[in-house]
Amino acid sequence: xxxxxxxSRSRKGSSSRGARGASKTAPVKKARGIKGIDNPLSESxxxxxxxxxxxxxxxxxxxxxxxGEVAQEASDTDEIxxxxxxxxxxxxxxxxxxxRQSRWLPQDxxxxxxxxxxxxxxxxYRIATFxxxxxxxxxxxxxxxxxxxxACHVRGAPRLLDRVIDAIDIKPGETxxxxxxxxxxxxxxxxxxxxxxxxxxxDYHSNPxxxxxxxxxxxxx
Amino acid sequence: MARLRSAxxxxxxxxxxxxxxxxxxPCVTICSxxxxxxxxxxxxxxxxxxxxxxxxxxxxxxxRRTGCHGFxxxxxxxxxxxxxTCYLGIKPEDVPEIVSTTLVKKQLVERLLYKDxxxxxxxxxxxxxxxxxxxxxxxxxxxxIDPKSIDDYIALGGYSALAKALFEMSPEEVLxxxxxxxxxxRGGGGFxxxxxxxxxRNAPGDIKYVIVNADEGDPGAFMDRSLLEGNPHSVIExxxxxxxxIGSREGYVYVRQEYPLAVSNLTVALxxxxxxxxLGKNILGSGFDFDVIIHxxxxxxxxxxxxxxxxxxxxxxxxxxxxxxxxxxxxxxEKPSNLNNVExxxxxxxxxxxxxxxxxxIGTEGSKGTKIFSLVGKVNNTGLVEVPMGMTLREIIxxxxxxxxxxxxxxxxxxxxxxxxxxxxxxxxxxxxFDALTEAGSMMGSxxxxxxxxxxCMVDVARYFTEFLADESCGKCIPCRAGTEQMVTILxxxxxxxxxxxxxxxxxxxxxxxxDASLCALGQTAPNPVLSTIKYFxxxxxxxxxxxxxxxxVCKALISYYIDPxxxxxxxxxxxxxxxxxxxxxxxxxxxxxxxxxxxxxxCFEVCPTRFxxxxxxxxxxxxxxxxxxxxxVRKKGKQE
Numbered sequence: 001x002x003x004x005x006x007x008s009r010s011r012k013g014s015s016s017r018g019a020r021g022a023s024k025t026a027p028v029k030k031a032r033g034i035k036g037i038d039n040p041l042s043e044s045x046x047x048x049x050x051x052x053x054x055x056x057x058x059x060x061x062x063x064x065x066x067x068g069e070v071a072q073e074a075s076d077t078d079e080i081x082x083x084x085x086x087x088x089x090x091x092x093x094x095x096x097x098x099x100r101q102s103r104w105l106p107q108d109x110x111x112x113x114x115x116x117x118x119x120x121x122x123x124x125y126r127i128a129t130f131x132x133x134x135x136x137x138x139x140x141x142x143x144x145x146x147x148x149x150x151a152c153h154v155r156g157a158p159r160l161l162d163r164v165i166d167a168i169d170i171k172p173g174e175t176x177x178x179x180x181x182x183x184x185x186x187x188x189x190x191x192x193x194x195x196x197x198x199x200x201x202x203d204y205h206s207n208p209x210x211x212x213x214x215x216x217x218x219x220x221x
Numbered sequence: 222m223a224r225l226r227s228a229x230x231x232x233x234x235x236x237x238x239x240x241x242x243x244x245x246x247p248c249v250t251i252c253s254x255x256x257x258x259x260x261x262x263x264x265x266x267x268x269x270x271x272x273x274x275x276x277x278x279x280x281x282x283x284x285r286r287t288g289c290h291g292f293x294x295x296x297x298x299x300x301x302x303x304x305x306t307c308y309l310g311i312k313p314e315d316v317p318e319i320v321s322t323t324l325v326k327k328q329l330v331e332r333l334l335y336k337d338x339x340x341x342x343x344x345x346x347x348x349x350x351x352x353x354x355x356x357x358x359x360x361x362x363x364x365x366i367d368p369k370s371i372d373d374y375i376a377l378g379g380y381s382a383l384a385k386a387l388f389e390m391s392p393e394e395v396l397x398x399x400x401x402x403x404x405x406x407r408g409g410g411g412f413x414x415x416x417x418x419x420x421x422r423n424a425p426g427d428i429k430y431v432i433v434n435a436d437e438g439d440p441g442a443f444m445d446r447s448l449l450e451g452n453p454h455s456v457i458e459x460x461x462x463x464x465x466x467i468g469s470r471e472g473y474v475y476v477r478q479e480y481p482l483a484v485s486n487l488t489v490a491l492x493x494x495x496x497x498x499x500l501g502k503n504i505l506g507s508g509f510d511f512d513v514i515i516h517x518x519x520x521x522x523x524x525x526x527x528x529x530x531x532x533x534x535x536x537x538x539x540x541x542x543x544x545x546x547x548x549x550x551x552x553x554x555e556k557p558s559n560l561n562n563v564e565x566x567x568x569x570x571x572x573x574x575x576x577x578x579x580x581x582x583i584g585t586e587g588s589k590g591t592k593i594f595s596l597v598g599k600v601n602n603t604g605l606v607e608v609p610m611g612m613t614l615r616e617i618i619x620x621x622x623x624x625x626x627x628x629x630x631x632x633x634x635x636x637x638x639x640x641x642x643x644x645x646x647x648x649x650x651x652x653x654x655f656d657a658l659t660e661a662g663s664m665m666g667s668x669x670x671x672x673x674x675x676x677x678c679m680v681d682v683a684r685y686f687t688e689f690l691a692d693e694s695c696g697k698c699i700p701c702r703a704g705t706e707q708m709v710t711i712l713x714x715x716x717x718x719x720x721x722x723x724x725x726x727x728x729x730x731x732x733x734x735x736x737d738a739s740l741c742a743l744g745q746t747a748p749n750p751v752l753s754t755i756k757y758f759x760x761x762x763x764x765x766x767x768x769x770x771x772x773x774x775v776c777k778a779l780i781s782y783y784i785d786p787x788x789x790x791x792x793x794x795x796x797x798x799x800x801x802x803x804x805x806x807x808x809x810x811x812x813x814x815x816x817x818x819x820x821x822x823x824x825c826f827e828v829c830p831t832r833f834x835x836x837x838x839x840x841x842x843x844x845x846x847x848x849x850x851x852x853x854x855v856r857k858k859g860k861q862e
Contacts, residue, residue: 089536092519096478123537130538130695132520133478149440150635150671151597153685159823166800186479187522187689190443191259192597193293193604204259210800210824 076101077109081116088117092127095134103139140175140182142220144168145199149188152195160196160207161185167213180220224498226506228384231375234497238376245303247282247324249273250364252298254289254447255482256604261313262297268316269299276320285373288363288451288486291605292351295335300346300364307346308333338623351602354620356583359567360444360593360607363451368486371493374454380499382570386462387507390573395466396422399569401577403589408434408525408562409638409666410742411588411655417559420549422467424557429469432534432553432560433460435476435483436518436525439638440689442669444593444605445563449476449483452567453490457513459569461504464511467559471512475530478517487515522639522693526741527560528552529695540695541741562667564593584610588654592665598635598672599626608653615649618672629674632773633757637666639686639693640746642753643679662753664746678775679758680765684712686750694743701744704735708751716776720766725755770841777821780840784825786811786848788835795825795836813847 050057080097084090094113099105110124128134146161165171168181175182191197194206200216208216225231251257251266266286273282290298295309301323308319308330315333322328334342335349343349346364366373374380386395400415421429433456437445449456460472476483491513494500502510516534523529524539531552533539552558568590572580581589588610594617597603601623608617614634618624625631633643636653642663644651651657655665673682691705708731711724732748739745755762764770771779784795784804789811796804796812803819806812812835814825829836 087536089534091536092533093517093536096517096519126538127519130521130540134519150639150669150685151441151603153440154598154671154673154677154682156823162820162822163800187438188440188443189255189259190446190480191256191293192441192443192595193256193296194259195597197259210798 073102073106073109074112077112078116081113086116088119091117091119091124092131095124095127099134104135104137107136137175138179140179142181142201143199144181144183144201145186145189146172146183147187147189147195147197147199148185149192149195151188151192152197155195156207157196160198163208163210163213164198167210167217181217224496226498228388228505231380231384231505235375235378235381238372242376248285248302249282249324250285250287250300250302252288252290252296252300252364253286254293254296254363254451255443256289256293257296257298258482260296262311264313265297265299265311265316268313269320272316272320273324276325278320278324282324285367287366288368289447289605290346290364291355291357291360291447291607292349292602293605294601294603304344305346306344307335307349309335351604351606351621351623354616355607356591356609357607358571358583358591359455359564360448360452360605362455363447366452368451368453369489371454371490371497374452378574379454379570380458382573383458383461383499384505386465386573387505387509392422392466392468395462395573398577399466399572402572402580404565404568404572404580405588405655406562407564407568407592407667409664411665414561414565417549417561418463418467420547421469421557421559424550426556428471428556429467430553430556430558431460431464431467431469431472432530432558433472433474433476433563433566434525434527434530434560435474435480435563436530437477437480437563437667438522438525438693439667439669441597441671442595442638442667444595444668446480446483447605448563448567448593449480450486453483453487454494455567455570456563457487457490457494457500459566460513461500461511462569462573463559463561463566465509469559470510471514473514473516473534473553475516475518475524475534478519484515484517491515521695522689523695523741523743526743529741530560531558540697541743543740564668585652585654585657587656592653592668594653594668594670596622596670596672598670599629599674599677600624600672601626610654611652613650613652614644617653617670618649622672625672625674629676631672632675632677633673633679633682635663635671635673635682635750636669637664637749638669639689640664640743640749641666641669642749643673643682643757644753645757647757662756663749676773676775678716678771678773679754679761680712680715680771681773681775683750683754684709684716687712687747690743690747694747698738698740698744700735700738701740701747704731704739704744705747707731708735708748712751715762715765716771717778718765718769718776720762722766724766725759725762729755764841768841772840774838774840776840780821780838781816781844782814782819782821782823782825783816783837783839783844784812784814785835785837788833790833790835792830792833794828794830798824798828800824811848816844 046057046060049060080094084094105128111121114121114124146164148157170176170183172183172185196207198205225234249269251262253262269284292298297311299308299311318330322330329344334344336342346352362377396418404414405411406414435445435449464472501512518524521539524533526541527548528544529539529541531548534553548558550557584590591607591609593605593607596606606621631646633645635643636658644661644663648661651661658665687708691709694701694705696702711728714720715724728751732752735748736745761772764772769779774780791809796806801818801820803815804812826836
């Protein structure tokens with residue numbers, strides 16, 4: 001089954017949600033699938049709508065952009081649910097796919113999935129809170145995992161974790177307030193020869209010293 | 222891709238693949254398993270590709286990215302066929318020399334060869350002690366196969382066992398063969414696979430499921446992943462044969478989503494098997510239909526338990542359910558469902574191909590065949606090892622593993638994953654099989670083998686495992702949920718120096734309840750780490766509780782760091798590296814640790830150069846008073862003597 005990897009469309013980061021408030025003056029992005037905003041609106045259209053409604057242009061662009069994002073998200077969700085034939089027993093697989101693309105599970109998305117599958121929202125929440133793979137809050141731009149597997153533990157993983165906590169000032173399971181880092185602990189990455197090991201955005205680092213950690217952290221934007 | 226419509230077609234396919242391959246043509250294989258990948262083996266592979274092209278050798282040399290070879294300690298690993306010259310720890314910058322020396326001039330690059338303890342160099346992979354003492358019948362093909370190429374697998378005789386089962390054997394005969402082979406489940410339980418198959422086969426109902434359990438949740442174990450990543454077709458072939466014997470038309474592979482490479486290699490493999498007509502309708506023209514669905518697990522240790530895993534496949538939270546009726550009779554959607562571990566399935570093609578007699582000739586009385594272990598921790602040669610059942614712990618740790626790192630003293634080996642037990646030095650000559658390990662208070666589990674040395678505190682290790690299990694307990698039954706939690710509380714207390722007399726007995730008492738009254742295997746085996754450490758290392762518990770001393774100097778609350786004024790040379794390294802500025806001193810002034818500020822992070826101990834060895838860890842004794850003011854000048858005796 002090619003389900004898990006059939007889709008290679010680039011994933012949307014959580015920042016697209018967080019950025020809504022900040023990008024009021026940004027040019028209007030193409031919003032797919034909503035009648036009337038299929039194409040970027042021209043400056044003159046915006047000005048004319050602004051005149052008629054007595055609302056500043058920037059606010060209109062923001063509304064259009066938000067509608068576009070929400071529509072995109074809804075159509076992404078639609079597509080994922082469709083891919084699994086709206087099968088209730090594929091709920092975990094559907095949520096994994098959404099988590100992979102958005103890096104978290106927004107409430108409105110969960111509601112829409114449950115509606116489509118005809119199941120209560122509580123079931124999605126039960127799964128989302130039971131499994132480690134899911135997050136109900138947006139994740140940071142940089143993902144740092146510290147392996148706490150047995151092999152790493154006996155080689156000093158707890159001390160390495162302390163150093164990492166010192167370096168980025170958040171605890172495991174937390175995301176920094178500026179959404180820069182998310183720190184998590186994992187139970188074995190299977191590269192025990194490197195232990196104790198951390199993974200920063202997919203790159204493995206064997207037992208970095210405080211100095212090396214500082215370097216790695218400052219290199220992240 | 223043409224469908225193969227008969228066993229003859231498969232044979233012809235194999236012949237045609239082999240006829241296009243020249244066994245004497247050099248082939249550079251680069252291990253691309255997770256361990257080597259983490260060490261940037263992909264860059265090594267790219268460097269080979271570039272270098273071979275620029276030397277005009279493109280047509281004369283093949284390059285193959287294979288799955289895990291097992292010797293993770295010395296990755297990235299490069300083996301050059303047909304000689305099987307093995308180069309270890311290869312960096313992209315080593316590649317031009319390998320190409321010009323070995324591929325062009327047919328000479329060895331001495332500096333990249335394995336060197337044994339006496340400094341003797343070993344060129345051939347099979348002669349490296351790490352490999353020499355193994356018997357790699359399940360795992361051995363990994364090094365010969367590009368996991369994304371079904372042709373590589375077929376070239377080695379792949380799917381011929383399936384053809385044999387489908388055309389030369391009845392389902393009953395396949396079942397009998399597996400029963401006679403006495404293949405026991407490699408996932409932990411050690412239940413005879415044939416007996417389980419028979420139960421599902423005989424259970425009423427037309428719809429039956431077969432499942433591969435690749436939810437390898439044990440920290441420190443990665444053999445299932447390496448098999449699935451490196452040789453996915455061997456698992457698929459085993460599964461199809463099992464389905465044929467059991468009478469199932471639908472199978473699942475439950476694989477952790479934390480194993481993305483395994484998921485993607487498996488996805489490719491299933492697609493290729495479909496293309497060749499080895500999956501789907503009318504497999505090899507035999508009339509047998511079978512298909513496989515991948516279900517990705519979302520990260521919960523308890524979901525590896527059979528009933529929990531099946532619940533998860535139904536799309537519900539993966540919690541165990543009472544097994545008054547076995548899952549073999551009532552599993553997924555209450556249909557008979559047979560679940561086996563990855564390694565168990567990978568053994569099936571070998572048993573069908575070579576017969577039960579061959580299989581039972583390997584191993585011990587009660588445990589047949591081989592077992593793959595992940596040998597990790599404080600051992601010199603970390604990696605995956607496959608050995609016949611019955612090999613002793615000592616042979617595995619010393620002959621294959623190369624002994625303990627940095628010449629330290631062996632203390633314990635933990636087998637069986639979080640619910641296994643710790644075995645002491647006195648049991649090093651224990652032959653490793655299902656029954657001997659259980660008898661010693663541990664278990665086979667999925668094959669994790671974590672070696673610990675004198676610097677590991679056994680109470681801390683017990684706390685680590687119990688914390689893990691308390692965290693992973695799903696909470697459905699009270700003995701496991703509350704029992705493991707209470708055990709963690711007590712263990713924390715002991716490690717924090719607040720242990721009370723009677724704590725050991727209390728731990729034992731709770732353990733008994735958790736073992737007897739828990740719903741699933743997670744709870745039933747959860748006390749193993751505590752009980753086995755109390756059994757073999759009781760003195761460490763007593764030292765923590767009565768003398769407030771951690772003999773291995775691990776438990777933070779019970780240790781202190783101080784700088785020996787006789788040895789300190791005032792080099793300033795510890796002072797500069799201390800993250801909390803707890804160290805004072807200066808040029809020619811003995812450095813002193815402020816005990817109130819010290820967070821016991823161990824940094825000073827690690828950075829103090831071994832030739833000085835001035836930072837000392839102590840436990841159970843008071844910190845010596847600082848040198849009186851005015852006399853803290855460093856005596857430069859080292860230089861005067």
